[in-house]
Amino acid sequence: MTLTARPDVTDGPDGTQGPATAVPAITGPRPADFYRIMRLIRRFEERAMDLVKSGEIGSGIHACIGQEAVAAGTGAALRPDDILLANHRGHGQLLAKGCDPGRLLAEMAGRTSGVARGRGGSFHPSDFSAGVLASTGSVGHGAPLAAGAAWALARQGSDRIAVSVFGDGAINQGALLESFNLAALWLVPVIFICENNLYATTLPVGANVAGSVTGRAEAFGIPAESVDGMDPEPVYAAVARGVARARAGQGPTFLEFRTYRFEGHHTFELTTRPRYRDPEEVDSWKARDPLALQAGRVSQDERAQLDAEAEAIVAAAVQFALAGPKPDPAHASDYLYASGLRTRPGTAARAAERAV
Amino acid sequence: MTLTARPDVTDGPDGTQGPATAVPAITGPRPADFYRIMRLIRRFEERAMDLVKSGEIGSGIHACIGQEAVAAGTGAALRPDDILLANHRGHGQLLAKGCDPGRLLAEMAGRTSGVARGRGGSFHPSDFSAGVLASTGSVGHGAPLAAGAAWALARQGSDRIAVSVFGDGAINQGALLESFNLAALWLVPVIFICENNLYATTLPVGANVAGSVTGRAEAFGIPAESVDGMDPEPVYAAVARGVARARAGQGPTFLEFRTYRFEGHHTFELTTRPRYRDPEEVDSWKARDPLALQAGRVSQDERAQLDAEAEAIVAAAVQFALAGPKPDPAHASDYLYASGLRTRPGTAARAAERAV
């Protein structure tokens, strides 16, 4: 399949050749590996929020701070060539999947050196070199995309699988439920991962979900587990079980990871400051900070070294991102069609000069 | 609420005033009542198929022959002022709900004397006088319509409820599953009735449904039962339980009625004759003809009298339908807007005569 950027079109510095900031793919499920990627994600998001405040990231972001354990455990259980369909809160999942931090940040900052040449942005990045096909804006609609991709890989004789990551708000979206039925009927090698952080924007899960989250998948005969999402180890173990099932041709798995976002739904909350979460609830979850938990599992020295590494990577990423070229408006309509078709402009190409 | 036809517009003989062929509403769940309506439905559909063959019903029909017990049991458990959202196979359900056979048949034959003035036809009849709001063409989408109507009735302080009837093919339509969540969350007084006749057109339920039919609703915490749909008595009992629950403000109920259609999906099968059902399967179900079963529960005399009555009603219905006025094309765009807005025709109202 086409996992490489198409070389035939370009809009200046090609944004997709080679890494910007070296970050070795996760080597495995060792405590240090989890800590390393979790620390990287945390610092990446924190710096990204700074860039939102300084206006470098115009869209704002949906920070995943607090949910790093889900990304770390998921990424560690996947192969680099497996497929990931993330959602709007996907930076952590993308980094854990092996996405280059510099190019991801450049994408968020709207530079042509970004993973998607500045066309996807923070909300919708895709990076075929890391197996990230899309991050669609239609909540829940990544699930059927992932099911289709997984089915296609299997049909082509590959043992690669696909993962769809979505939130608790997504499980009442019809298209997602439809895809559960397709995946179950056709034994599709896909893993459906629900990051249940208890809120869809301001909507608490209790006002959103009749029945249970895992029950949604069980209704279609899909094996489902609800797992602690604040600890990378059970996350990794659960995803690994799903991966084994998928690669063995036994079909889909659904995993609910109970987690929490420490920040607002989107950085606009920094200014709007809506009150929909009880401060005590927020504090009680922050007391279970997955990064602190994981820090306790690595030695002082290793931690210091990994922290320094993360700082260096994120610093380099910021530098790379801000050094990246800003888009040339003349190329605004590039890539509209894979076939290279160009579209008509918004004003008459050749206005008639006749008298009427 | 507006259950009466709007008097302000008309296109000739007003199709919605008064009954054409007197048929007393079902008086109750007595065996004779069930037989009466089942016999009426059977003969109505048989005669309708004749009218398809003779070209009087241009659309063809989706006959419900074989499924009469579901309609009879459902109609008997409802009040005349309860709401029904049927589907494309809804003639039986409409008759059991109290829809006038003559006006329904006139609708199917495209006469302005039809329940919807010949605008809905066989596929999409509505008859507010019998509580039938719509029969939408989007399979499964009647469920959210029914949920919304039921919620609105409750909010207006009424104890009227709504019923949505759909087939096994509908339960994998996202909008329907979404409505299950809404109905369960908000304790909506609605009953979801699935007429599982084992096929969606040519698609067998096994190739359509992962998991179980009732499991779809249970996933949302909706009480669900699977019931024999070839006998009106268990159907009536199950619907009555759902009605009691709904009127008591205890929320939605889901009922699967296992049944079978004796005819093709649509009358076009009379010519295309697709082979997707095993003849032995068809015969085994015909051996359980619900009309024959119910016939055994009424006395010879009563039966003879009810058969004669059904014949008379259907004969009168056919006469009324074929005597009905055919539409005047000049009125093709009437009723497009409740507000009476008229639209532009398909050719320029006042073509410019200027030289260009």
Next chain:
Amino acid sequence: MAKLSYTRALNQALAAEMERDPAVFLLGEDVKHALTNVTVGLFSRFGPERIVETPLSEQGVTNFATGAAMAGLRPVVEYQIPFLLLLVFEQIVNQANKFPMMSGGQAKVPVTYLLPAAGWRSGWGAQHSDEPYSLFAHYAVKTVVPATPADAFGLFVSAIRDDDPVVVFAPIGSLAIRQDVAPGELVPVPLGTAQIRRDGHDVTVVAIGHLVYDALAVAEQLADQVSIEVFDPRTLYPFDWDALAASLAKTGRLVVVDDSNRSCGMAAEILATATEEMHLTAPPRRVTRPDGAILGSAPEYDLALQPSREQLTDAVLGVVKSG
């Protein structure tokens, strides 16, 4: 006179109609906490049965509203993002808008679909920046695009009171606008009535939504060369063709500036109808987004594809020159 913001005007219109008619209620996402500010203060005032917080189930919710409307209520459904109207397109155009006719006049579907943020939002990119109003005009769903706070109030009120489905597009480009309005000026604006925003005799510029302000700026700029009449349709369907014919009878020249996709867009309909039926002395022109514009998330890409004042100026001068 108090300064009224566009969003506040929507909020006041909704509050007034909910006060006036108990059948009016709102369904939407994050409406309890008024994420879009349209429902500010209304949850505490009207409670959870009138300001109804929904799950992310737009198709189900849209048909739920249709069912509630057929059962006697007047739902307003709020959508956070333009593409959500594409997600429920079938439910609106093939169901809600057809039931009155399909039922032979039995059904009324008085639902208002509110898009309080239509169009481009800096950096939000490809899937969040469309202006899909032309689609609804194609299906003859009543469609309004108020440019000013006063019209936002007046057209939203009329939409809620109308017995048919009505889609209300609030252009993001207008949301920041604040207007001096005397309380008396907050009145219903009838659907289907255009407004001349500036009188002129050389050329008629039809500007949709927030582009009315750009048209006024260009008219001012060119005042000493060209006399521009700025025509604000306000309602896209049904369109006020008589008002346009009257304006063209005077000017004979037409430019349409429209922030939606070019092909089969509203600007195309206006040019087609004008050239078929009205007085034109020169070929009309459109200033629109390109065909199938997809606004990339980088602002440089976003802005490059939206109609600019420069383009409008060129089109006006070109039309005046020709013929």
Next chain:
Amino acid sequence: MAKLSYTRALNQALAAEMERDPAVFLLGEDVKHALTNVTVGLFSRFGPERIVETPLSEQGVTNFATGAAMAGLRPVVEYQIPFLLLLVFEQIVNQANKFPMMSGGQAKVPVTYLLPAAGWRSGWGAQHSDEPYSLFAHYAVKTVVPATPADAFGLFVSAIRDDDPVVVFAPIGSLAIRQDVAPGELVPVPLGTAQIRRDGHDVTVVAIGHLVYDALAVAEQLADQVSIEVFDPRTLYPFDWDALAASLAKTGRLVVVDDSNRSCGMAAEILATATEEMHLTAPPRRVTRPDGAILGSAPEYDLALQPSREQLTDAVLGVVKSG
């Protein structure tokens, strides 16, 4: 030469492409038993992995196809009814058609959406009779409407081979048509190329889909009074503007006959572009369905709202008379 029916042409095109490229497969409802006849004989020939029977989950299936396409396959999705394309409208225009751009050129989405029965079917009424192709042109999704069996073959093949999403509309009015075609004539027809069906010098009649045959009949009827050039665009997006300009350079007069809704329809786009950019000596005209036409189920209502040969004749004579 063998008589080839329109549906058989679709069937042969699909069979040929599936034979040629193992990445091509079809998803749809009742396709195993070939309810629409498009897949006749293909299930037994290619098996359940290439002719994939789906549940009634159009949204899920549409995105499933997009995912499969991004993972290297070339799906064809069959839809039984026009409104199903409205049901999946967001998935096609806001997702499949945007991913190539949103991914900066990484994603290819070679999906073909086949509607083997577009438009009116006697008695099927309000919800089954639309011609929604103008909507896809508005979103610049490649869209073809083959009028003849040979074009049905050639455009369907090109759609399947194209690297972008393409919607193929097969007008019900053309399905009954059988054509003499030598095997050699069954060749790919490039997207975006129009065809002159009849040469003429007085007026250009652009006819879409099955209406090409009505235009030819009217041209024949009026042959001794007016010389009509019948222009079949074949592809609605991208439209062959150069071919239209060439025809109008000759005739200077334009009538468009289009079986879709009037407002913001394809005919509006053709009039708008022609009047903006091309040589016209008289005001052009459209013959379309009325605004927001809803075909009631009674045939009398159905037929009253579709473009007729009488209307086309009047429009042609009117355009020739004026100017």
